[in-house]
Amino acid sequence: MGYDYDLVVIGAGGAGLAAAVSAAQHGLRVLVLESEAEIGGSTQLSAGMLTAAATGVQRALGVEDSPERMFQHYMDLNQWRVLPGPTRMFCEQSGTLIDWLLDLGVEIPAQLSRNAHMPGLTRAGVEDVWRGHVPKDQGYGLVQALDRARRRLKVDLALGSRATDLLRDGPAVRGVVVDGAEVTAPSVVVACGGLAQNPELVREYFPDAGIAGDSLFVVAAPGSRGDHIALAERHDLSLFGHGWGLLLVTAEFQRFHHWQSGFPPASRIHVNADGHRCMDEDAPYAVSPGILKDHGGFVWAVFDEAARTGLPPGYADWAADRVLEEVGKGVVRRADTLPELAERIGVPAANLIRSVERFNALFERGYDEDFLRHESLAAKQVDPRLPPVETGPFYAVRMLPAELVCTHTGLRIDSRARVLDTGGRVVPGLYAAGEAAGGILGERYVGGGNSVAHALVLGRLAGQEAAQRLNDAGSAA
Ligand SMILES: Cc1cc2nc3c(=O)[nH]c(=O)nc-3n(C[C@H](O)[C@H](O)[C@H](O)COP(=O)(O)OP(=O)(O)OC[C@H]3O[C@@H](n4cnc5c(N)ncnc54)[C@H](O)[C@@H]3O)c2cc1C
Structure with a gap:
C-alpha cells in the first residue's frame, strides 16, 4: 500500500522535532504537524535544561557519573512507582542525546553554571551529582538547532494543523486525521505535549493543581x-502517570514564571498554620510542593521591612512597590509587631516569635541545623549568614504550589517508545514522546532538566524505531 509519508509526527515541540530529525537521518520521509502558528511548544519557553549522565561535559569537569547511578537515584526519588524498563532506557540514552545535540550544533560549554540560565553544567538542587546541562540560548536554542536540522533534512512541516484522530488498519496505525483530511503513514509519533492548558483535564489528571485555588497560573505553551x-479514549490506549506533574511554589500574588516575577527575599521564614518554621525555604522545586502538601497546602513566608526595601528593581511581582500594592489588596498581610502579624495570619504568636528568634540565631552563624538551608544557599552561591528578620513593619504572604509547568499523564510506552493499549499489547506503528508519553515522568521531578531530556530522548528513539520498523517491513516484503 502506498503511503503519503513514512512517518507523521504530531507536534513540533522538543519531542516532535527530535523524532522528525532522527527519523529523517535514517532516510524516512517525514511530515510534522503543528497545531499552532509557530513551532516550539513548551520546549521553546523552557530553560532548555537537560538532565543527563556520563556525558563529555561532565567528564571534562571531573564529574563521575553513570546511567546506573542516575537510574538508582531516579527510581528511589520516585519510590519505584515509575516504569523501570523505560526509565533505565531514559538514563542510558541521556548521555548519547547530549552528543547528538552537540553534533546538531547545540552549544553546552564545559563550564560550571550557577543556575538554569547560565550555559554549562549545573545542579538544580535534588541531583546526587551535577547533571543539569544548560544549553546556550536555552529552550529557544534547542528548538532552533532541531529546526535547522529539520529543514536541512527536508522534513515537511504543516503549521496550524491540529491532528484530531488516528487512522487504524486493524491493530496497526496507518496515519492521522488533520482538519478533516487523512494523511497516511505506517508510523505515527504522538508528541503533542501535556494537558496543562485544559482545565477540565487538569482537574481529572492532576488534581493537586487545585490546591492553589484561584491563584493557579499556567506557564505551559498554549x-x-x-x-x-x-486519542487514548477513542483507541483504547493505556495511560500512565495519573496525578503527577510539576507545580512550582510561588507567592499568592505571583502571575509569571520567575524570570519575570523575580524572587522572594532570602531573609524570609516559611511557617505553617501553627506558626512553626517547617522547611528549607530554598528546598529544591522537585520536592517543595510535596512539603507544602504535608502542611495543608501552603505556608506563610514572613519577612521584614529591610527585606522588602532590599528587593532588587526590575521584576514584575517581587518588587518593593508591588508588595505594598498587595498589602492594599489584603493579599500580603502587614503589622508593626510580630504578635500583631501572628494575629493577622491566625497563628499562635508565641510560636511565630520563637520561630523568628531561632531563624535569626541560626542564620547569624550561617548554619541551619534544623533544615540545612545553608547548603541550598551555598549551591546558589548566596552567603548563608542572612540578615535577621527584626525590623518592623513585618509582612506575611501565603506560598502555594500555584505555577503549573507540565503534566505527566501520557500514553503508556514500553522501553522502545511504543504505545501500549489497555490490554498491554503494542499498537504497531504508534509511538509517544515527551509529556504525551507516560511511564518515566513521575511524581517527583528529578533534578533540573527531567522533562526536556525526557522529551528529546524519547523523540529521538521513536524516530529510530519508526525507521527500524520500515526497514523490517522492507526486508519482509
Ligand atoms: C516556562 C517553562 C520552563 C521550563 N523549564 C524546563 C527546563 O529547563 N528543563 C526541563 O526539563 N523542563 C522544563 N520545562 C518543561 C518542559 O519544557 C516540557 O515538559 C517539555 O519541553 C515538553 O516537550 P514536548 O515536546 O512534550 O511538548 P511541547 O514542547 O509543548 O510540544 C508539543 C507541541 O505539540 C503541539 N500540539 C499539541 N496538540 C497538537 C495536535 N493535536 N496536533 C498538532 N500539534 C499539536 C503543541 O502546540 C506544541 O508545539 C519548562 C516548561 C515551561 C513552560
Whole structure:
C-alpha cells in the first residue's frame, strides 16, 4: 500500500522535532504537524535544561557519573512507582542525546553554571551529582538547532494543523486525521505535549493543581491541550502517570514564571498554620510542593521591612512597590509587631516569635541545623549568614504550589517508545514522546532538566524505531 509519508509526527515541540530529525537521518520521509502558528511548544519557553549522565561535559569537569547511578537515584526519588524498563532506557540514552545535540550544533560549554540560565553544567538542587546541562540560548536554542536540522533534512512541516484522530488498519496505525483530511503513514509519533492548558483535564489528571485555588497560573505553551487523552479514549490506549506533574511554589500574588516575577527575599521564614518554621525555604522545586502538601497546602513566608526595601528593581511581582500594592489588596498581610502579624495570619504568636528568634540565631552563624538551608544557599552561591528578620513593619504572604509547568499523564510506552493499549499489547506503528508519553515522568521531578531530556530522548528513539520498523517491513516484503 502506498503511503503519503513514512512517518507523521504530531507536534513540533522538543519531542516532535527530535523524532522528525532522527527519523529523517535514517532516510524516512517525514511530515510534522503543528497545531499552532509557530513551532516550539513548551520546549521553546523552557530553560532548555537537560538532565543527563556520563556525558563529555561532565567528564571534562571531573564529574563521575553513570546511567546506573542516575537510574538508582531516579527510581528511589520516585519510590519505584515509575516504569523501570523505560526509565533505565531514559538514563542510558541521556548521555548519547547530549552528543547528538552537540553534533546538531547545540552549544553546552564545559563550564560550571550557577543556575538554569547560565550555559554549562549545573545542579538544580535534588541531583546526587551535577547533571543539569544548560544549553546556550536555552529552550529557544534547542528548538532552533532541531529546526535547522529539520529543514536541512527536508522534513515537511504543516503549521496550524491540529491532528484530531488516528487512522487504524486493524491493530496497526496507518496515519492521522488533520482538519478533516487523512494523511497516511505506517508510523505515527504522538508528541503533542501535556494537558496543562485544559482545565477540565487538569482537574481529572492532576488534581493537586487545585490546591492553589484561584491563584493557579499556567506557564505551559498554549498547545498543551492534552489531545493525547482523547486519542487514548477513542483507541483504547493505556495511560500512565495519573496525578503527577510539576507545580512550582510561588507567592499568592505571583502571575509569571520567575524570570519575570523575580524572587522572594532570602531573609524570609516559611511557617505553617501553627506558626512553626517547617522547611528549607530554598528546598529544591522537585520536592517543595510535596512539603507544602504535608502542611495543608501552603505556608506563610514572613519577612521584614529591610527585606522588602532590599528587593532588587526590575521584576514584575517581587518588587518593593508591588508588595505594598498587595498589602492594599489584603493579599500580603502587614503589622508593626510580630504578635500583631501572628494575629493577622491566625497563628499562635508565641510560636511565630520563637520561630523568628531561632531563624535569626541560626542564620547569624550561617548554619541551619534544623533544615540545612545553608547548603541550598551555598549551591546558589548566596552567603548563608542572612540578615535577621527584626525590623518592623513585618509582612506575611501565603506560598502555594500555584505555577503549573507540565503534566505527566501520557500514553503508556514500553522501553522502545511504543504505545501500549489497555490490554498491554503494542499498537504497531504508534509511538509517544515527551509529556504525551507516560511511564518515566513521575511524581517527583528529578533534578533540573527531567522533562526536556525526557522529551528529546524519547523523540529521538521513536524516530529510530519508526525507521527500524520500515526497514523490517522492507526486508519482509
Ligand atoms: C516556562 C517553562 C520552563 C521550563 N523549564 C524546563 C527546563 O529547563 N528543563 C526541563 O526539563 N523542563 C522544563 N520545562 C518543561 C518542559 O519544557 C516540557 O515538559 C517539555 O519541553 C515538553 O516537550 P514536548 O515536546 O512534550 O511538548 P511541547 O514542547 O509543548 O510540544 C508539543 C507541541 O505539540 C503541539 N500540539 C499539541 N496538540 C497538537 C495536535 N493535536 N496536533 C498538532 N500539534 C499539536 C503543541 O502546540 C506544541 O508545539 C519548562 C516548561 C515551561 C513552560
